[in-house]
Amino acid sequence: MNSYITASVFRFDPDKDIEPYYHEYQIKAEERMTILRLLNYIHCEIDPTLSFRRFCCSLYMCRSCVMKINHQKSYACFTEVKPGEKVIIEPITYPDLHIKDLVVKLTDKEMIEL
Numbered sequence: 001m002n003s004y005i006t007a008s009v010f011r012f013d014p015d016k017d018i019e020p021y022y023h024e025y026q027i028k029a030e031e032r033m034t035i036l037r038l039l040n041y042i043h044c045e046i047d048p049t050l051s052f053r054r055f056c057c058s059l060y061m062c063r064s065c066v067m068k069i070n071h072q073k074s075y076a077c078f079t080e081v082k083p084g085e086k087v088i089i090e091p092i093t094y095p096d097l098h099i100k101d102l103v104v105k106l107t108d109k110e111m112i113e114l
């Protein structure tokens with residue numbers, strides 16, 4: 001069985017990139033994990049330049065983790081991926097309200113329309 005999760009992550013730093021791109025990360029995993037945990041692992045172990053909102057309320061309330069996961073608006077703290085799967089992770093909006101990588105300015109509209 002393939003024990004790797006492949007994450008294709010939207011990257012764009014307006015201070016240094018000319019245009020957005022997707023960076024593909026291979027993460028060895030023995031069990032399913034949430035997208036937020038996956039991003040934390042990438043940030044801590046592979047690529048500290050990746051930007052996303054790291055705060056986790058664990059209460060399904062703050063919505064700071066909302067992003068597009070496989071093209072669907074989802075909660076990164078609850079959506080899971082398992083070994084052998086590929087996941088595409090993108091900000092909930094681009095280019096409007098985009099700040100860097102997966103971080104966007106959260107407005108009431110973005111918070112409500114999930």
Ligand code: FES
Nearest residue numbers: 057062063065077
């Ligand atoms: S981290 Fe609060 S809802 Fe996901």
